[in-house]
Amino acid sequence: MTNDMTPSVNRQGERPAGRPPLPKGAGINQLKLDLEVTRDELASTLDDLFATFNIRVQIRSHPAFFTGVFLVLAGAAAGITALLVRRRGRAR
Numbered sequence: 001m002t003n004d005m006t007p008s009v010n011r012q013g014e015r016p017a018g019r020p021p022l023p024k025g026a027g028i029n030q031l032k033l034d035l036e037v038t039r040d041e042l043a044s045t046l047d048d049l050f051a052t053f054n055i056r057v058q059i060r061s062h063p064a065f066f067t068g069v070f071l072v073l074a075g076a077a078a079g080i081t082a083l084l085v086r087r088r089g090r091a092r
Helices: 026-052 055-061 062-089
Strands: none
Touching: 026 062, 055 062
């Protein structure tokens, strides 16, 4: 599945979809520009990837979900603590 932001290569050696082939006899400036565009695309992809796995970004993006997770974890911790305190009280 590809979209405008995700280049794909159908076969080895082909350029990504949506990018025209370099003209025959392209000069070094054209090659440098093409390399710069490719580098920018890679940087953007890596930024998106790192943001996906960055917990701070995820918490800011989905605050209700993480509030729920926090409440569930706090409730589980309180329940475990209550069970342990109750067992200690019976053991004496």
